[in-house]
Structures are given as C-alpha cells and as structure tokens.
Amino acid sequence: MIGRMTADEEAADAHEGAGERRARRLAAWNTARRRLGDASAEGTIAGRLARLAEEGAAVHDLSRSPDVYGDGIVADLEERTADLLGTEAAVFFPTGTMAQQVALRCWADRTGSPTVALHPLSHPERHERHALTQLTGLRPVHPTTEPRLPTAEEVWELPEPFGTLMLELPLRDAGFVLPTWDELVETVDAARQREAVVHFDGARLWECAPHFGRTLPEIAGLADSVYVSYYKSLGGLSGAALAGSSSLVEEARAWRHRYGGQVFQQWPAALSALVGLERELPRLPEYVDHAKVVADALRRGLEDAGVPWFRIHPEVPHTHQFQVWLPYGPEELTEAGVRQAEEDGTVLFRVWEASGPPGLAVTEVTVAAPGLLWSPEDVREALSAFLARLPGLPARG
Structure with a gap:
C-alpha cells in the first residue's frame, strides 16, 4: 500500500520517538527547581565534571596520578569500603551484575554446589538477562514467591540442597522491603544449618542500618560476602564492590579479569564513589x-x-x-x-x-x-x- 511504513521503518520511528520522549523528560527534570531526590543521570557533562572536581578535591589528592588497572585511587576506595563494612577486603567492579555473577560463581566452586537459593524478584532473576544460568551455569531455586524476603522456616524447608543463599537487602522489586533484624538473623542461621554460605545483594545496603538498628559491619558480618553499589543511594557515576574474606576477594579479582572487568582506568567512578561515601552515606x-x-x-x-x-x-x-x-x-x-x-x-x-x-x-x-x-x-x-x-x-x- 502506498505510503505505508515497513516494519523496519516503524521500528526506527518508534525508536526515534522514544529518544525524543526521553530527552523531553530529562530536560524537564533537569530544569525543575524542586524535587524529592536527584537522579544520577541528570545534569550536563560539563556540570558533572565541574562538580566532581570540586567535591573530589575534598576527599582525595587530585595531584596524584590516575589509576592503572585498579591501583591508586581504586585501591584506596577498596580499602575504605572494607573498613566501612568491617570485612577483610573488598574489590572494585565496573558493574554490580558482574560483581554478583563472580561472587556466586566463586561460592559454587567452593561449596561444590551450582544451586543458588534466591527470591524470584531478586536482581539476578529480573534484571540480568539470565546471566546466572547462561554465563555462570548456576541453577536458581526459590524459597518463596511472596513479595518479601524468605523466612527461616522457608529456607529450612526448601526441598532440595543448595550451596548459597542470596538475600537482596532491601528487596527492591517488592517495594524496597526488609525483614526485621531478628528475622534476618534467623534466616541466615537456617542457611548455615543447611550447610550453605550466605551472600547479600547489598546494592542498597547503605540505607538499611536505620531499619535494622545495627551498624554496617554488624549487618555485613552476617554474610560470607556482600555486594554494594556506589551509584545507588550514594550518587556515584558507576561501579560496585564485592566485600568479604581476603581469599575470596583475591579469587574474585581473577574472575573479574576473565569477565572483562579489568578496566584500564576508572578514576572518575572511584572518585565519585569516595565523594558519595563522604557526603551521602552519613x-x-x-x-x-x-x-x-x-x-x-x-x-x-x-x-x-x-x-x-x-x-x-x-x-x-x-x-x-x-x-x-x-x-x-x-x-x-x-x-x-x-x-x-x-x-x-x-x-x-x-x-x-x-x-x-x-x-x-x-x-x-x-x-x-x-x-x-x-x-x-x-x-x-x-x-x-x-x-x-x-x-x-x-x-x-
């Protein structure tokens, strides 16, 4: 029919329309005078660079050389993160998805079990394009489908063995929900009784302390490993860390390299993370x-x-x-x-x-x-x- 668009043309038109809508939204949000919170992707490149230089000077010596393959400022950030969480060590990752894939793979090798117990609303199940199974070869099982963290009873009664229990704190897609402190302790204890290790998806762990009434080291200390994000809640540009024992962190470094995460320089992300830890965390x-x-x-x-x-x-x-x-x-x-x-x-x-x-x-x-x-x-x-x-x-x- 004359004048009718082809499927490719319709897709291109839809893509262009989506781009225009996104640009309009960002322009509206960027210029608004009042907001409840700042989105990390808002602002201009020039403005973000100027702000990073100003705020970064207060948390790091900017006369130092940039990092190379994870030394310098990246190593400083890793040490600061481990201190805050009370763990032996921490390793920087360019993304949280990579950090968690590596963590769960390491634990599968150590426990001898490819089975991971986690919630069906958790990040690996909802937002990682099935990387857990497609890349890592692990098998997920679900202690519960209720929109909350699993209980100790549900973990204990899971009808098959598992090597790792992964808990997302808070469980974002269920509404950023958390258990009580006693419930969390009981759930972790149930996993231990099942001879499993415990990994916390703590992308937003930083803001859990008020709800639990516990310090970050107390919370992280319940788990064998913890992943934290630097751009969620802290306002960093990007990046994440996996924290735990020194031996686990060294193993994770090797897998980070294999997964393509050994980035040449990451000082902008690391500097913005240090700013977030200094300014936003408190x-x-x-x-x-x-x-x-x-x-x-x-x-x-x-x-x-x-x-x-x-x-x-x-x-x-x-x-x-x-x-x-x-x-x-x-x-x-x-x-x-x-x-x-x-x-x-x-x-x-x-x-x-x-x-x-x-x-x-x-x-x-x-x-x-x-x-x-x-x-x-x-x-x-x-x-x-x-x-x-x-x-x-x-x-x-």
Missing part, C-alpha cells in the same frame, strides 16, 4: 526518616483527593525509597509528571510502569537531600497539582 538516616513523612503525606493527600484505590508500599517505608500505586495507565501518569515539571518546576513522580492487574501503574519514590526541604504540606500541594493534570479521577467505589 545523611542516609535523615533521608530514611523523611521518607516516612513524605509517604504519610502522600497517603493522606490521596485519601483527601478521593482516589478510589491506591497504595503506598510499604505504608511506612523501610528505607528512603518506596512504591506508589495508582489506578491509571503508566503513560498518562508519566506525562502528568513531566508536565508538572515543565509548567511548575516541580518533580514529584518520574516514570511509571504498568504492573499487577490491568489499569494499575507503579512508580518508585526516592527521598534524598532535596526532599528534606519538603514539608508535609509541600508534598500534598504537589500531589494535588499532579492529580489535576490527570484526565479525571475515577469515580468513587
């Missing part, structure tokens, strides 16, 4: 406390607006991040947020995704330094302006 308890204030204000505002169904999950956040669910499509919710940023200079919500039954969408809310300036009244005012940009509230049930 403030995370404030963010966690204020996330509870923001979540409560959103709940009260949605009730007052007459939204017939919504959910703040967890109702009292366990960390400085939580989910908001609303009965609208993700496109119209995302568009309402972009328009609010463009017209009011306020960012309350960012990208929404379809999840659960049809007609529902979910977004993640992160409360960081900018959000500390928001009072409950500010949150409810911004929420009212956001809802006013939707096509109309569904009728009350």
Whole structure:
C-alpha cells in the first residue's frame, strides 16, 4: 500500500520517538527547581565534571596520578569500603551484575554446589538477562514467591540442597522491603544449618542500618560476602564492590579479569564513589526518616483527593525509597509528571510502569537531600497539582 511504513521503518520511528520522549523528560527534570531526590543521570557533562572536581578535591589528592588497572585511587576506595563494612577486603567492579555473577560463581566452586537459593524478584532473576544460568551455569531455586524476603522456616524447608543463599537487602522489586533484624538473623542461621554460605545483594545496603538498628559491619558480618553499589543511594557515576574474606576477594579479582572487568582506568567512578561515601552515606538516616513523612503525606493527600484505590508500599517505608500505586495507565501518569515539571518546576513522580492487574501503574519514590526541604504540606500541594493534570479521577467505589 502506498505510503505505508515497513516494519523496519516503524521500528526506527518508534525508536526515534522514544529518544525524543526521553530527552523531553530529562530536560524537564533537569530544569525543575524542586524535587524529592536527584537522579544520577541528570545534569550536563560539563556540570558533572565541574562538580566532581570540586567535591573530589575534598576527599582525595587530585595531584596524584590516575589509576592503572585498579591501583591508586581504586585501591584506596577498596580499602575504605572494607573498613566501612568491617570485612577483610573488598574489590572494585565496573558493574554490580558482574560483581554478583563472580561472587556466586566463586561460592559454587567452593561449596561444590551450582544451586543458588534466591527470591524470584531478586536482581539476578529480573534484571540480568539470565546471566546466572547462561554465563555462570548456576541453577536458581526459590524459597518463596511472596513479595518479601524468605523466612527461616522457608529456607529450612526448601526441598532440595543448595550451596548459597542470596538475600537482596532491601528487596527492591517488592517495594524496597526488609525483614526485621531478628528475622534476618534467623534466616541466615537456617542457611548455615543447611550447610550453605550466605551472600547479600547489598546494592542498597547503605540505607538499611536505620531499619535494622545495627551498624554496617554488624549487618555485613552476617554474610560470607556482600555486594554494594556506589551509584545507588550514594550518587556515584558507576561501579560496585564485592566485600568479604581476603581469599575470596583475591579469587574474585581473577574472575573479574576473565569477565572483562579489568578496566584500564576508572578514576572518575572511584572518585565519585569516595565523594558519595563522604557526603551521602552519613545523611542516609535523615533521608530514611523523611521518607516516612513524605509517604504519610502522600497517603493522606490521596485519601483527601478521593482516589478510589491506591497504595503506598510499604505504608511506612523501610528505607528512603518506596512504591506508589495508582489506578491509571503508566503513560498518562508519566506525562502528568513531566508536565508538572515543565509548567511548575516541580518533580514529584518520574516514570511509571504498568504492573499487577490491568489499569494499575507503579512508580518508585526516592527521598534524598532535596526532599528534606519538603514539608508535609509541600508534598500534598504537589500531589494535588499532579492529580489535576490527570484526565479525571475515577469515580468513587
């Protein structure tokens, strides 16, 4: 038919449209005056470089030579990370995906078991394109499918042997949820009784301390190995670390090289990580406390607006991040947020995704330094302006 696009043309057009939408969103978020938190990908290259140079000078001697294959500033970061977590050593990785694949592979070799017990909502199962099975040759089993961490009873009653128990703290896709400290200890003990080792996916471990009421070394000390991220919560450019015993770390270094992670220079990522550890890590308890204030204000505002169904999950956040669910499509919710940023200079919500039954969408809310300036009244005012940009509230049930 004349004038009809081919499949390749339609795909190219869709790709171009997606790029334009992303550029518009970033422009709106970058120029907004008020936001609850800063996204790590926002800003300009020039601005990010200037900020890194200014903040980096306060945490590292910038007259030193750049790193080469993991020495210098990268080695300094590894030592700092091990000290903070109370482990014998730590090794820097360019990505958390690589760090965890290496950790689980090392433990499979050491335990003689290729079976890893983990949650089906955990990062290796949801966001790594099945690298656990495709690259590492490991076999996952699930102690539970409930949207929470597995209990000690579920670990103990898993009907087949496993060599490693992996726990994601917090479990992001379930709503950044955590168990209680006693529950976590009992679950770890159950794995030990099953003669398994324990690995923590601690991409966001930094902000778990307030919920548990324990120090980072106490939390990390429960596990045989811990992975932490430098850009989640800390605002670094990229990078991660695997922490544990000196022997495990040395083995992980060898596998990092085999996996292609022996990068020539990584000083920008390492420097930004040191800045995050110095500036953001001490403030995370404030963010966690204020996330509870923001979540409560959103709940009260949605009730007052007459939204017939919504959910703040967890109702009292366990960390400085939580989910908001609303009965609208993700496109119209995302568009309402972009328009609010463009017209009011306020960012309350960012990208929404379809999840659960049809007609529902979910977004993640992160409360960081900018959000500390928001009072409950500010949150409810911004929420009212956001809802006013939707096509109309569904009728009350």
